[in-house]
Each structure stands twice: as C-alpha cells, then as structure tokens.
Amino acid sequence: MTVANPLELEPGLQPQGWLRYLSFSLDHKVIGIQYLVCGFLFYLVGGALAGVIRTELASPMSDFVGRDTYNEVLTLHGTIMIFLWIVPVVNGAFGNYLIPFYVGARDMAFPRLNAVAFWLIPPAGLLLISSYFLAGAASQSGWTAYPPLSLTTPAAGQIVWILSVLLLGGSSIFGGINFIATVLKLRRPGLKLMQLPMFCWAMLGTSILVVLATPVLAGTLVMLSFDIIAHTGFFNPSLGGNVVVYQHLFWFYSHPAVYIMVLPAFGLVSEILPVHARKPLFGYTTMVYSIMAIVVLGLVVWAHHMFTSGTPPWMRLFFTIATSFIAVPTGIKFFNWLATLWGGKIALNSAVLFSCAFIFNFVFGGITGVALAQVPFDIHVHDTYFVVGHFHYIVYGGSVFVIFASLYHWYPKFTGRLLNEDLGRLHFVLTFIGFNLCFAPQHWLGLNGMPRRVAEYDPAFTTWNQVSSVGALLMAISTLPLLINVVVTAFRGPVAGDNPWNALTPEWLTSSPPPVENWIGEAPLVTEPYGYGEHPGGFDLDRISGRDLWSSGKS
Amino acid sequence: MDTSLQPVTTAQPASEEHGHPDFRLFGLATFLVADGMTFAGFFAAYLTFRAVNPLPEGAIYELELLLPTINTVLLLVSSFTFHRAGTACRSGRMQTSRRWLLLSIALGIAFLAGQMVEYFSLPFGLTDNLFASTFYALTGFHGLHVTLGVICILIVWFQARPGGSISQDSHFGLEAAELYWHFVDGIWVILYGILYLL
Numbered sequence: 001m002t003v004a005n006p007l008e009l010e011p012g013l014q015p016q017g018w019l020r021y022l023s024f025s026l027d028h029k030v031i032g033i034q035y036l037v038c039g040f041l042f043y044l045v046g047g048a049l050a051g052v053i054r055t056e057l058a059s060p061m062s063d064f065v066g067r068d069t070y071n072e073v074l075t076l077h078g079t080i081m082i083f084l085w086i087v088p089v090v091n092g093a094f095g096n097y098l099i100p101f102y103v104g105a106r107d108m109a110f111p112r113l114n115a116v117a118f119w120l121i122p123p124a125g126l127l128l129i130s131s132y133f134l135a136g137a138a139s140q141s142g143w144t145a146y147p148p149l150s151l152t153t154p155a156a157g158q159i160v161w162i163l164s165v166l167l168l169g170g171s172s173i174f175g176g177i178n179f180i181a182t183v184l185k186l187r188r189p190g191l192k193l194m195q196l197p198m199f200c201w202a203m204l205g206t207s208i209l210v211v212l213a214t215p216v217l218a219g220t221l222v223m224l225s226f227d228i229i230a231h232t233g234f235f236n237p238s239l240g241g242n243v244v245v246y247q248h249l250f251w252f253y254s255h256p257a258v259y260i261m262v263l264p265a266f267g268l269v270s271e272i273l274p275v276h277a278r279k280p281l282f283g284y285t286t287m288v289y290s291i292m293a294i295v296v297l298g299l300v301v302w303a304h305h306m307f308t309s310g311t312p313p314w315m316r317l318f319f320t321i322a323t324s325f326i327a328v329p330t331g332i333k334f335f336n337w338l339a340t341l342w343g344g345k346i347a348l349n350s351a352v353l354f355s356c357a358f359i360f361n362f363v364f365g366g367i368t369g370v371a372l373a374q375v376p377f378d379i380h381v382h383d384t385y386f387v388v389g390h391f392h393y394i395v396y397g398g399s400v401f402v403i404f405a406s407l408y409h410w411y412p413k414f415t416g417r418l419l420n421e422d423l424g425r426l427h428f429v430l431t432f433i434g435f436n437l438c439f440a441p442q443h444w445l446g447l448n449g450m451p452r453r454v455a456e457y458d459p460a461f462t463t464w465n466q467v468s469s470v471g472a473l474l475m476a477i478s479t480l481p482l483l484i485n486v487v488v489t490a491f492r493g494p495v496a497g498d499n500p501w502n503a504l505t506p507e508w509l510t511s512s513p514p515p516v517e518n519w520i521g522e523a524p525l526v527t528e529p530y531g532y533g534e535h536p537g538g539f540d541l542d543r544i545s546g547r548d549l550w551s552s553g554k555s
Numbered sequence: 556m557d558t559s560l561q562p563v564t565t566a567q568p569a570s571e572e573h574g575h576p577d578f579r580l581f582g583l584a585t586f587l588v589a590d591g592m593t594f595a596g597f598f599a600a601y602l603t604f605r606a607v608n609p610l611p612e613g614a615i616y617e618l619e620l621l622l623p624t625i626n627t628v629l630l631l632v633s634s635f636t637f638h639r640a641g642t643a644c645r646s647g648r649m650q651t652s653r654r655w656l657l658l659s660i661a662l663g664i665a666f667l668a669g670q671m672v673e674y675f676s677l678p679f680g681l682t683d684n685l686f687a688s689t690f691y692a693l694t695g696f697h698g699l700h701v702t703l704g705v706i707c708i709l710i711v712w713f714q715a716r717p718g719g720s721i722s723q724d725s726h727f728g729l730e731a732a733e734l735y736w737h738f739v740d741g742i743w744v745i746l747y748g749i750l751y752l753l
Contacts, residue, residue, distance in 0.1 A: 109578050177585045185578045215589045216596035223600070223692065232681060232688040234600070240611060240685045245603050249596050 024119065026111035027516060031118050032097030033414060038118075039089035042125055046080035047476060049073050054438070054472035057465050062455040070455035071140035072132060072157070078143030079161065082257065083168045084125045086399050090264035091210075092118065092175055094406055095203050097414070098271075099179060101507035101514075102197045104188025104523040109181035117174035124167035131160035142453055144250060147224065147235035147243050155228050162221045162228075169214045169221075172260075176210030179203045188523050194288070197505050197529045198281060201288050202267025205295040209256040209263075212299065217253035220246060244309050251302035259298040261395055262362075263291060265402035266333055269355050272409045273337055275503040276352045277344030280530040283336040290329035290336075297326045307375050308382045316375045323373035330366055334359065350424030354405035357432050361397025365390055368443065383453075386446025392439045404431065404482070411486070412500045416512045417493035423485040427478055434474025441468045505529045583731050587738045590700075594742050597696065598749060601689045605753075614684045618751055619673075626669045627747050630701075633662035634740045637708070641733050647723040649715055656712040659736070663705040670698050690750065697746055700739045707732040 020030050021037070052073045056064040065073065096114065100107055108114045132138040139161035141150035150158050183196070183204045224246065226232045233239025235246040274281045281287065303311055303319040311319075337359055346352060368390040372378050381387060404427070411419050441464040446452075450461050457465065499508040506526045510519050640655035679687040711732045714721040721728050 110582055113582070173586075173589050177582050177589070180585055181578045181582050185581055211585060211589045212592055215591075215593040219593040219596040219696075220600075223597075226688070226692065230681060232692075233685055234604075234688055234692075239682075240608060242604060242608050242685075245600050248603070249600060252596070 024115050026107070026115055028096045028100050028108045028111065028114065029514060029518075031114055032093050032095075034118050035088050035092035035096060035121075036094075038122060038125075039085050039093060042080050042084035043089075044479070045129065046077050046085055047479065049077035049080065050472060051476055053077060054469040056455055057457070058469040060457050060459040060462055060465075065455075067455045068137065068140060071142075071153075071453070072138040074453055075139045075142050075161070076128065076132065079128060079139075079165070080125070082143060082261070082395070083165060084121065084128075086261045086395060086403075087168075087172060087257070088121055089403055090261060090268070090399055091172070091179075091203070091206060092121075094199075094268055094403075094410070095175070095179055095206075095264060097410070098199055098507055099182055099203055100186075101510075101518060102200050102505065102529075103182060103186055104191055104506060104525065105182065105186045106517040106519075106523070108178050109186050110178050113174050114178050117171045117178070120167050120171035120174075124164045124171070127160060127167070128164040131157045131164075144254070145221075145224065146250075147227065147241075147246050148237060150224060151227055151236055158228060159225060162225050166218055166221060169218045172210050173214050176207035176214070179207040180211065183207075188525060190525050191527065194285070195527045195529070198270035198284070198287055199264070199267035201291050202263045202270070205291045206260050206263045208295055209260050209298060213253040213256040213260075216249055220249040220253075244306070247306050247309055248303065251305045252299075255302040255305065256298045258394060259294055261399045263294065265358070265399045266291070268402050268406045269337060269358060270333075270340075271505060272351050272355050272405055273340045274530045274532060275409070275501050275505070276347045276349065276355075277341050278532045279340055279344040280532055281336070282339035282342075283332070284530070286332050287336055290332045293329040294326060297322060297329070301326060301373075304373050304378070307378045320373050320375055324370055327366065327370050334363055334366075349408065349421060350419070350428055351405045351408040353425065353428045354401050354408065354431075357428070358398060358401040358405065361393050361401060361435070365393030365397055368393065381446050383451055384446035385442040385450045385452055388452050389439045389442035389446060392442075396435060396439070401431070401435075404428075407482075407486075409501070410507075411489070412496035413507055413512050413514070415490055415493075416496055417489050418496045418500060419485050419489050419493065423481045427481040427485065430474055430478030430481070434471045434476075434478055436471070438468050438471030438475060441465075441471075504531055577727065579727055580730060580734065583734060587735065591738070591742070594696070594745075597689075597693050598745065601693060602749065604685050604689055608685055610684055610686055614679075614686065618677075618690075620751060622669055622673050623747060623751050626666050626673075627743065629662050629666045629669070630740045630743050633659045633666070634737055636662065637733050637736050641726075641729060644715065644721070644723065644726050644729055649717070649722065652729075653712055653715050656708055656715065660705055660708050660712065663701055663708065667698060667701055667705070670694065670701075693746060693750060697739070697742060700742070704732070704736050704739050707735065 020027075021034055023030075025031060025034075052065060053070070056062065056070055056073075058064075062070065096108065128138075137154040137157045139145065139150070139157045140153040141158065145158070145161065183200050187193075187196075223232075223234045227234050227236055227241070231239075233241040235241045235243050237243060270281055270287065301319055301323045303315055304323045307316055307319075341356075368386070372381070372387065372390060408419055408424055411417070445461055445464050445468075448461070450457050450465075496512055498510070498512045500512075501508070504526065506524060506529070507514070509524045509526070636655050637659045640652045640659060643649075643652035643655060674691075681688060681691045711721060711729050713719065714728055
C-alpha cells in the first residue's frame, strides 16, 4: 500500500519518543534506526560466538567447548553475522534512512511493507538463537548447510535454521522490492537517474541481486527441508539425489550475497569520502557502470566456490575467467576512491579513518579473491583458513569497517549530536590492529593446510592461532569505546547543528534529526550532490562534477 | 552552487491515492520476478537431475499426456476469461466483469481438480525416486500458486459486487489478481513443456 501516510494517523495513537522505536512505525527513519540497533545487538551475539571460536582455537585440543558445540557455535556465528548483522544493516538501516532523502521523497514507496520487512527480523533471529536452547541442538552444518552433512546432523536444529533463514530471506526480498520501486519510481520530479547520489545506484544494484538471487535460496532450502522431514532424496546421494545441485543453487544466491553485503558499503564510502575530502566524487559515470557490471558478473561466478566439487573443465574455465573479470569494475571503484581523496583537503576524523582502512583491507581481500578464482591455487587452499581470512577481509574489513565509518558520519544526522572523536579514534586503532592481527595470520595458516570448521588442529599451528586469538580479543575490546561513545553521546554529546560536515547531499539539507516527513516545506532539488570545489561561486559544474572521467580530478 | 537548490514544481503522475502515486502494480511485478526466480531454481534443479542422475531400474517417468493437456487448455482459457473480466471492469460493465470472474474461478478449480485426479492416479509417490520427488515439488508449488490465485479471484469477485470496493474507477485489486493469474499461467506453460513434453 502506497497510501500509508504517518501524518494521517491520529497523533495520539502513534507512539512518541523512544517508544516509537519499539512500534510498528511506518517512518523510514525510525525503521532505519530499528534495523541498525537490532543488527548491532545481533552483532554483539555473533561477536561473542566468535570469541568462543577463537578461545577454543587458542589451543590445539578441543578443551574449551565440545566438538558438537563448536560446530553449533560456528554455524550460528556465520548465520547471525551475515543474515542478521551485515545484510540488514548495510541494506535495511542505511538504505532505509538515506534512500528517501536521496530521491527527494518523504518515505519509501511501500512504507507498510517496509515495516513488515523489519519486523520479520527479530523473531527470525530469536528463533535461530533459541534453537540452541529449545530444540536440543542448534544447526551444526555451517552457514552453508551443505547436504549430506545437513541431513545427518540433528534435524530439529537444522529445520529451525531453515525457517529462520527463510524469514530473513523474505524480509530481504520485501526490502529489495521497496528499494527498486523507491529509486526508480519515487524520484522527485526533475531529478534524473544520473544525478542521484552514488548510494542510490549501489542500493539499486544490490536490490536487483536480492530480488533475482534470494528466491533461489528459498526454493533450495524448501527442498532441503523436504529431504529432512519427508525423506525425499533431492540432495541425498543414498536415495539417488545430487549434492552438487544443492551447491549450485546455494551459491547462485550466496555468491551474490557477498555483493549484497559489500555493494551498499561501496555506496556509503562513495558518500563519505567526497564530503570529508571536499572534492567531487571522481568518475561518477564509471562508478555507476562498475556497480551494474558487478551486478551482472556477480550472477555468473558462483561455481568458483565449487572447484573441488567435481566441476567439469569447461565450467572451471568459465568461472575462473568470469570471476577474474570482476576485479576490473572493482578496481575502477578502488582507483576512483583514491582519486577522490587525491589532493583533497582531507579531514582525518573517525569516519575517514574507517573509510581509508576499508580501502586498505578491501584491496587486500580483493587480491586474495582473484588468487582464489584461479583453479590450481583454489584447489590447494580450498576449505582452509586462507578462505576464512579472505572472506573476513571482505565482509569485516570491507562491510563492517564501512558500517562504523557510516555510524561516525551519520550519527549527527540520526541524533543531532556529534560522537566523541577521541573515543572514535581509539575505537578505530583497536579495531584496525585487532582485525589485521586476527585475520592476516589466517592466510598463512591456510596456505600451510589448516582446515576450517574444525575444533582441533596440528600443534605446529599453535603460535599463529594464538596471535589470531589475541587479535580477536582486541576486536572485542574495541567494541567498548564504541558502545560508551554511542550511549553517552546520545545524551551528553555536543550539539552538532543541522549540517556539521557542510555536506551537499540532500539528507543534510534539513534539520538534524529530521522532521517526520523529512522536510517542512518542499524537498530540495539536488542535481549536484558532489559539487564541492575550491572556487566558490561561478564555477563550471560539469567540469568538477566528476562525471566526465577525463576532465575531472585534474585540478 | 546556484543550480543546487531549486523550489519544487510538483507534477505527480495521474494515478494517485491520498496524494501518493500508486506503485503497487510495479511492486507486484517486481515480486513476481522474484517468485519466477524460485521457479527458475526448481526448473534448473529438475533439468540437472534429469541430465545427470540416472533413475533406478523400473522407475516410471513417462507421464500420461491427456489430463495435463486438458489442464493446460483450462488455464489458458482462464487467462482469456480473466482478461475479459478486466476489460469489462475498465469499461464499467461490472456485472459482465463479475460473470467472467466467476468463469475464471470455475476454470481454476477445474484445473485443481484435474491435478488432484492426476495425483491419485499416478503410479508413484513423493519419495519413490528423484523424478517423483521433483514432479510433486514442481506441480505442488505451482498448485499452491493456483490455489492462492483462486482465493484472490474470489475476493476480487466479492469486492466487485454493487457497492463494493472495486469499480470502474478503482480496480487495483482486480488488476493485481489479473497480473498474478497470467504469471501463474505462464509458469504452467513452461512447467508443462519441461515436465510432460521434454
């Protein structure tokens, strides 16, 4: 229903103050904050589970938790971090908060669907976590739930896991439909597609992936649950089924899922850097085409996860080449960010520090990613800690660093108060050192053959595992300055003013925090969201817009 | 920066409700793309199973063609009758529209009945072999869509009564149900092709 208009409801019936964050609110800003806080709570749970994993791996023997418990912990850790933290926060939280501003609208295209999409998440998450206590055992087959492993581990936990992921997938699809309709249909009259802030393009690309890929996972998990409950044999080799088909269908979603987690992060960084470097975003057009190229290529690379699954040579060749090609648009974006920073008047605050660390981490994760796309190398390190290291450089070093950067950048917009910079820098230093200490050694461990998802390992690997665990401890400690900062600043932080960064993107052209329908009067028409420059007044906007690749960035 | 901030000239699309343009059909179409991808996943799984997984000795996977062909015709005709219902509604002939809707409902129920007859006369059950499981999963998932569609048309038929919420000027429900029904029909045609003819 497009007709939902918060102002039409009885004012007395709509909860006010902090209570509205616990209500079925239709305001996209309230829903965005709901996603953010809910996601962060699940991040704390997932982080605690990561702590259990690293504590167990601090010694070669399985002496902290039992082996089965270890398997449950790693399954819950992966599922929570992906489906309840990163996907909901980069898409749901920042997407919902920012996209209506960026398209000049007062809300999303389908506000009620939006609220439904959010309220599917808390029950799904609680269902997932409660399976550990209620069903006897949580799912133990990893976040990939590969059969036949997922058919032989305790059924109740696996079924609860499937139910939970189906709910989360539904939420994600509803969100994707909403973003596509909002970006394509709800733009303010006069605002052209190529004038939108980059985050809109990132969310459009992400939502296309969500709508095309998520339903395939849903169908596959329904088939898996048939195998578990009704004893059909889709994926059960002993009944004539085919496990590789599960892997194909699973990765058809789950490889794009990586882009669903990282494309919005690309968009957010593209918003943060120009503001704090006081320069236009470099290469706007190439950025747009790169996002769309990643969307198209992202749908045809899934089998690079399956090079050891008996894939035929032609398939290996195709997926190696397709995967390597993704490095091209990604590299374009990487150099665009560098060129945006180049020669800028960079304010080295927490948001920029996290953004720059994102670029650093992500290029490292990208390089190992291209290495993993090569069949001979991949076969050597498949299912080792090398893959774990690579993956965390992408989703933690990439997406989570950007979530933190975005928090420092948009916190004044959410609350009207500035986060403390000293605590922010402490948070950054602890996170950056802890993260690299934790995950860089895992590449070395993987190259030497340490398998992933096993509670015990060869004692020869002890030293680097302990280094990794110390890094994890630092990451856990780094959460404290963030938590203190966010909570204390919300009540006692310095008042930010409406536009503390002197930004030009539309969300800053209203009060902070914004009124219910975003603008008191008409929405501003922002055709030049990155028009930062050194010549105030009377300059050639086309020249500094970054839209023309060859003429921009020279000044 | 003089080009950055300009006052709004509000020119909203024609179809509006409470001052907001109506994107519900666009949203539904996007959802149907997603729904279609679910079917695409099932189709891909079925075709791969068929290509690489040999069935056990004596397994039956040749299906009778008569009943499913009649069913296909029923569904295609129902798409036509629903289209007529939509045309009649848009030109204000609500009574005619309701008659076409009723006919579409009858055809949908006839399809489901045919499906039931086929299920009970088939020589294999859900867990007999891979082909049987995939057959029931595909046709069952589609049958679920038909059932939902019939319920939707029933609701639309009720809402299109004199004084109901669907009229010549306001017929989103009817259009949405029509779009969905055509989608379900299109899926069946593909399903019929790969399951029965291939």
